[in-house]
Amino acid sequence: MKCDSTLYRAAPPSLAVKPRLIRHLFLPPLVIALMIGLGYIGFWVSEHYGIRNLSENGQRQLELHARAVESEISKYTYLPSLLELESSVSKLLADTSPEHRQTVNEYLEGLNRRSRSRAIYVMDTTGRVLATSNWRDVDSYLGEDLSFRAYFQNAVRGQPGRFYGIGSTSGEPGYYLAHGLEEHGKIIGVAVVKVRLEAMEERWQRARLEAFVSDENGIIILSSDPARRLKSVVPLSEQTKEKLARSLQYYWFPLNELQPLAREKLAEGEEKLTFPANSELMSEEENISYLSQTRPLSDTPWNFTLLTPLQDLRREAINQGILVAVAFALVAFLLIAWNERRKVIATRLAAREALQEANNQLERRITERTTDLRASNERLKGQIRERRQAEETLRRAQDELVQAGKLAAIGQMSTSIAHELNQPLAALRTLSGNTVRFLERGQLDVASTNLKTINELIDRMGRITASLRSFARRGDDKGQASLGKAVDAALQLLGSRVESAHLQLHRDFKDVQLQIDQTRLEQILVNLIGNALDAMQSQPQPALWLEGEAFDGKYRLRVRDNGHGIDAEARKHLFEPFFTTKPGEQGLGLGLTLSASLAAATGGHLGVEHPASGGTTFVLSLPLVSPTPAEPI
Numbered sequence: 001m002k003c004d005s006t007l008y009r010a011a012p013p014s015l016a017v018k019p020r021l022i023r024h025l026f027l028p029p030l031v032i033a034l035m036i037g038l039g040y041i042g043f044w045v046s047e048h049y050g051i052r053n054l055s056e057n058g059q060r061q062l063e064l065h066a067r068a069v070e071s072e073i074s075k076y077t078y079l080p081s082l083l084e085l086e087s088s089v090s091k092l093l094a095d096t097s098p099e100h101r102q103t104v105n106e107y108l109e110g111l112n113r114r115s116r117s118r119a120i121y122v123m124d125t126t127g128r129v130l131a132t133s134n135w136r137d138v139d140s141y142l143g144e145d146l147s148f149r150a151y152f153q154n155a156v157r158g159q160p161g162r163f164y165g166i167g168s169t170s171g172e173p174g175y176y177l178a179h180g181l182e183e184h185g186k187i188i189g190v191a192v193v194k195v196r197l198e199a200m201e202e203r204w205q206r207a208r209l210e211a212f213v214s215d216e217n218g219i220i221i222l223s224s225d226p227a228r229r230l231k232s233v234v235p236l237s238e239q240t241k242e243k244l245a246r247s248l249q250y251y252w253f254p255l256n257e258l259q260p261l262a263r264e265k266l267a268e269g270e271e272k273l274t275f276p277a278n279s280e281l282m283s284e285e286e287n288i289s290y291l292s293q294t295r296p297l298s299d300t301p302w303n304f305t306l307l308t309p310l311q312d313l314r315r316e317a318i319n320q321g322i323l324v325a326v327a328f329a330l331v332a333f334l335l336i337a338w339n340e341r342r343k344v345i346a347t348r349l350a351a352r353e354a355l356q357e358a359n360n361q362l363e364r365r366i367t368e369r370t371t372d373l374r375a376s377n378e379r380l381k382g383q384i385r386e387r388r389q390a391e392e393t394l395r396r397a398q399d400e401l402v403q404a405g406k407l408a409a410i411g412q413m414s415t416s417i418a419h420e421l422n423q424p425l426a427a428l429r430t431l432s433g434n435t436v437r438f439l440e441r442g443q444l445d446v447a448s449t450n451l452k453t454i455n456e457l458i459d460r461m462g463r464i465t466a467s468l469r470s471f472a473r474r475g476d477d478k479g480q481a482s483l484g485k486a487v488d489a490a491l492q493l494l495g496s497r498v499e500s501a502h503l504q505l506h507r508d509f510k511d512v513q514l515q516i517d518q519t520r521l522e523q524i525l526v527n528l529i530g531n532a533l534d535a536m537q538s539q540p541q542p543a544l545w546l547e548g549e550a551f552d553g554k555y556r557l558r559v560r561d562n563g564h565g566i567d568a569e570a571r572k573h574l575f576e577p578f579f580t581t582k583p584g585e586q587g588l589g590l591g592l593t594l595s596a597s598l599a600a601a602t603g604g605h606l607g608v609e610h611p612a613s614g615g616t617t618f619v620l621s622l623p624l625v626s627p628t629p630a631e632p633i
């Protein structure tokens, strides 16, 4: 059974392949781009919020450490002013005798030791050091002129002197707090305390804190990282550098700039600084970023800066970014896999539905075809019944035809029979009359001869009637016939015509036993020979050949004449019933039909040949009773 191929037809390839190709071409780069994009966003958000957190935390740290610095510095603020109260100092300023100087020197030495400052000294209004706590040291300030120092200049004018600088004598950095010593409203000298603030640096280092303090010039004066010390956090012009160098505030240090690779202002007093990897400040291999938070220190023109490294944060942000990218990739992968699976399931479902639909259609068609087949089967059965009835009718008609043919043949033959019988009857009348006269005359010999002739004539008449009776009788299909006897009987039936035609007869066949009723065989032969005689009527030398041969369990008898033959048109209709070319009452057109039907009824055949030499040959094939051929006749 043929299935409808359209049911299984897929979508046209051009439509199905194109979007899939586009998807396959563009999906991976899109996913990768989204991965990178989302990863970057993850990184950025993480870094942003991380910096915010760090900033909040840093503000607290900044406040804490700035306060510590402020308290460290303010600790010494009042120390120089205390010397105003010291009478020995006032005496020294009034009278610089060695005794007074020594007294003050010792006093300052003791004070310095107790306050843990670096040095304490007293200057006159010209800036010369009159007494100092380090009077015993080789590099003592005693007698030195420090009038060029800014702190002195401020203090002598009655302003607080605050100064960070590197000692011109010792080369040691220190914080100088100066105070103008007054007496009766007049400044008579200046007291200075030099403080070392390195302890704070050590504290920062211990706390692993990165911080520095920059002074009013932007120079880093205190730093947890020694490498940053005395570096400038603001750009310095050449003039400023020169001025500062001349002031000897920072001794002869070059005052290089602390130059960050990148600087990003985040808020007031808050910056993101990136220092290069190869910077002398950096020990690590990569660029290093800091969150820089700055706050001014109260009572000083200084700023405190706290640096919070951002590497950890950056690393964390990178990790977060990677995590986001990986999470996205995973989600994308899951989505793609889910989508593919959904498509596969959809395709399967569609295929199953198509299959189901095809099955349904197939079943519908099978049902339709079965109904059709049943109907045509019924029709066929009806036709078979009709055929059988027709066959039955035909068979009956054939039987009738055979009988009718016989009767017709009888009718035909009755003329010749009458002719055959009239002749001997006439002879009998003559002979019987003569015999009566010969008996009356006593000529017994002649009478006896006449009577013998009469007997012979009666015998002949008897034979004629006998064959006529047997011909007319409805014969049996099953029977056995002798070919020789049948030929003789047929010739005898047609005896007068054979004789009157002066027929030249050639017999070349064997007296075989054939599977056909004797009478029927005779009937066939009467028809064939009779037709041959008719065809040869105008033939001056009529000749009839009866030639036989055995083949394949049958015997074939050829009945050939040299008559007028059969024209092409007549050949087509020879075996059709009632086809005749004979004029008037002479022909019924049943002879060949009947003969062919009789031969066929026994499993034989009647055919016709038209020899090129002229005439006609009828070929009668009939089954042999015994394949062993009998003696030729």
Ligand code: ADP
Residues within 6 Å of the ligand: 527, 531, 532, 535, 561, 563, 564, 565, 566, 570, 574, 579, 580, 581, 582, 586, 587, 588, 589, 590, 591, 592, 593, 616
């Ligand atoms: P009928 O003899 O009554 O015409 P047949 O069936 O015997 O009917 O013959 C049909 C026709 O076949 C004849 O009319 C005749 O034309 C043709 N025919 C039969 N035998 C021969 C023959 N031997 N030679 C020529 N024509 C023949």
